[in-house]
Amino acid sequence: MLALTENxxxxxxxxxxxxxxxxxxxVATEPDGQSLSVSPAEQASPGDQVxxxxxxxxxxxxxxxxxxxxMVLDGGVDAEGNIEFAVGQQA
Structure with a gap:
């Protein structure tokens, strides 16, 4: 299962x-089935893991x-205030 960092x-x-x-x-898959998107959400969609x-x-x-x-989901805020996410292997 996906883990989350403190960030x-x-x-x-x-x-x-x-x-x-x-x-x-x-976190959702894009239509190409390979890329992921991250967006704000009001609630889970049917079938989502929470x-x-x-x-x-x-x-x-x-x-x-x-x-x-x-995997582990990490994130940060760049100098311009944009939120960026990255995925890596769990230790």
């Missing part, structure tokens, strides 16, 4: 605190859950 939980918690109606983020850690909620669609099994 990601902080980003998600800040996002949900600042944006009304947002409950978490959603990950909750340190108050942060991340929804992962079924296809992304297979791709991300045994």
């Amino acid at each position: 990601v939980t902080e980003i998600v918690n800040q996002l949900t605190d600042e944006v009304p109606g947002i409950a978490g983020i959603r 990950l909750e850690q340190d108050g942060a909620t991340v929804y992962v669609d079924e296809a992304a859950a297979v791709i991300l099994d045994e």
Whole structure:
């Protein structure tokens, strides 16, 4: 199962605190079946896995859950204030 870093939980918690109606983020596969997208989400979509850690909620669609099994989601904010996410192997 996908793991979350402390950075990601902080980003998600800040996002949900600042944006009304947002409950978490959603990781989904793109139509090409290889790429992933991350977007704010109000709720899970049918079939999503729901990950909750340190108050942060991340929804992962079924296809992304297979791709991300045994991976870790990390994130950060660049100098311009853009949120960036990265995926790596769990230790």
